[in-house]
Amino acid sequence: MANNTSTVSDTETVLRTENLNVYYGKFLALQNIWLDIPRHQVTAFIGPSGCGKSTLLRCYNRLNDLIESFRAEGKIFFDDKNLYAPDIDAVEVRRRIGMVFQRPNPFPKSIYDNITFGAKINGYKGDLNELVESSLRKAALWDEVKDKLKQSGSSLSGGQQQRLCIARAIAVQPEIILMDEPCSALDPISTLRVEELIHELKEQYTIVIVTHNMQQAARVSDKTAFFNVRTSDTGIRSGYMVEYDATEVIFNNPKQEDTRDYVSGKFG
Numbered sequence: 001m002a003n004n005t006s007t008v009s010d011t012e013t014v015l016r017t018e019n020l021n022v023y024y025g026k027f028l029a030l031q032n033i034w035l036d037i038p039r040h041q042v043t044a045f046i047g048p049s050g051c052g053k054s055t056l057l058r059c060y061n062r063l064n065d066l067i068e069s070f071r072a073e074g075k076i077f078f079d080d081k082n083l084y085a086p087d088i089d090a091v092e093v094r095r096r097i098g099m100v101f102q103r104p105n106p107f108p109k110s111i112y113d114n115i116t117f118g119a120k121i122n123g124y125k126g127d128l129n130e131l132v133e134s135s136l137r138k139a140a141l142w143d144e145v146k147d148k149l150k151q152s153g154s155s156l157s158g159g160q161q162q163r164l165c166i167a168r169a170i171a172v173q174p175e176i177i178l179m180d181e182p183c184s185a186l187d188p189i190s191t192l193r194v195e196e197l198i199h200e201l202k203e204q205y206t207i208v209i210v211t212h213n214m215q216q217a218a219r220v221s222d223k224t225a226f227f228n229v230r231t232s233d234t235g236i237r238s239g240y241m242v243e244y245d246a247t248e249v250i251f252n253n254p255k256q257e258d259t260r261d262y263v264s265g266k267f268g
């Protein structure tokens with residue numbers, strides 16, 4: 001009734017980005033990003049190459065710390081804690097915020113050991129067999145590999161390897177899973193399997209996915225952020241966020257003309 005009362009929403013923010021600028025050396029790669037990622041939803045990042053999608057994703061699990069020239073201004077809050085505060089343990093951040101990359105990158109180990117590796121490092125006290133089974137089940141891979149857990153992860157097909165990497169990410173009990181173009185190296189059938197999986201995973205996890213595939217963004221995500229590159233007066237090309245909204249708004253009724261052009265395939 002009264003629209004001035006705020007209700008407790010089911011779209012609570014898990015990652016809040018405030019006025020973020022990201023530099024590689026002097027190069028301003030991402031400019032003035034404000035963006036709230038909702039818990040237990042799928043958020044898609046779309047936009048042309050070089051607009052900073054991977055950069056932003058890597059800010060969320062402190063993976064950019066490993067790049068010497070990286071520097072960030074502004075704030076990112078994970079459950080209201082500043083991710084870049086001095087007392088935050090980046091290794092723990094990477095456990096709680098996992099990542100899946102474009103190329104499936106299983107460790108050169110057995111399927112079983114791929115799953116248990118991170119858990120052992122984190123001092124996991126539970127039953128490892130159970131962890132392997134439950135992680136592979138959650139990644140919709142168990143039935144295909146349960147009889148060959150000692151085989152090398154790299155003996156699997158590309159699509160299976162990517163689901164193994166998702167199982168490996170799940171095994172350390174993260175809260176958020178970042179996926180950077182997870183299907184670009186996969187065939188259409190494997191892509192659909194991963195998309196179905198993403199849909200199931202959001203019950204338990206928050207997912208942020210970068211994709212170049214517009215249909216994929218429209219199919220899997222609840223919210224979509226469109227990024228683009230602009231050139232400053234001094235000729236510097238920086239990435240920025242053009243528009244962020246419910247996915248159906250971004251694809252059917254965006255506010256910005258650039259968004260409309262991009263989602264309809266006019267550029268990018």
Ligand SMILES: Nc1ncnc2c1ncn2[C@@H]1O[C@H](COP(=O)(O)OP(=O)(O)O)[C@@H](O)[C@H]1O
Pocket residue numbers: 024029047048049050051052053054055056067069239
């Ligand atoms: N490690 C790095 N060192 C220097 N520049 C980088 C690095 N990673 C990315 N960049 C630059 O930052 C910009 C954004 O890159 P990126 O985040 O990879 O974009 P996207 O994922 O949208 O294609 C690009 O201009 C890219 O060349």
Ligand SMILES: [Mg+2]
Pocket residue numbers: 053054055180210
């Ligand atoms: Mg990228």
